[in-house]
Amino acid sequence: ELKVEQNPLFLSMQEGKNYTIYCNYSTTSDRLYWYRQDPGKSLESLFVLLSNGAVKQEGRLMASLDTKARLSTLHITAAVHDLSATYFCAVALTGTASKLTFGTGTRLQVTL
């Protein structure tokens, strides 16, 4: 059974600071996704990571994937209040069409 864990579960950080969210998964995967969810809303796709060593960046967010360590990171640079949301990673098992297992989520609160 694929298990996906994120840490921390909750993160309060000041504007301008940097921090990293970690996503560990338990079995081989060939695709990893990062999503953002605002309160009361559905998911917004942030990144799709397809191969070992993949790195993608969009604005103040950068995601990376290490398939050997079964680890993905979401790095936040110089946080701003607008980044406050819950962030989920989701992993697709190798060989499955597109079934996803979601991480526990990290609730990010950026304070002024």
Added chain:
Amino acid sequence: GAVVSQHPSWVICKSGTSVKIECRSLDFQATTMFWYRQFPKQSLMLMATSNEGSKATYEQGVEKDKFLINHASLTLSTLTVTSAHPEDSSFYICSAGGLAGTYNEQFFGPGTRLTVL
């Protein structure tokens, strides 16, 4: 592209009634659609996977007779919560996959908040 809609966005119903939620892929044909439920401050839990024209595959612990899923066309899947009870109150999110060139990425609908009184 890759827009998925859900209807209704919220619904309040009495205990014992049935509620139908629609999920539509607006600009692509979705070979597979997924239904998730999310309780407050929790992650998304996959309920079932549906392929057009075939029976849905339910995850362990999800009652097939309670959560009826129909995927009648490549752009429409429906979830019917039968004889709803307060414990069925949740945020239901569908997603659609199968868009060519997207590495099996799922595109998520805006969600439906169900409250059962």
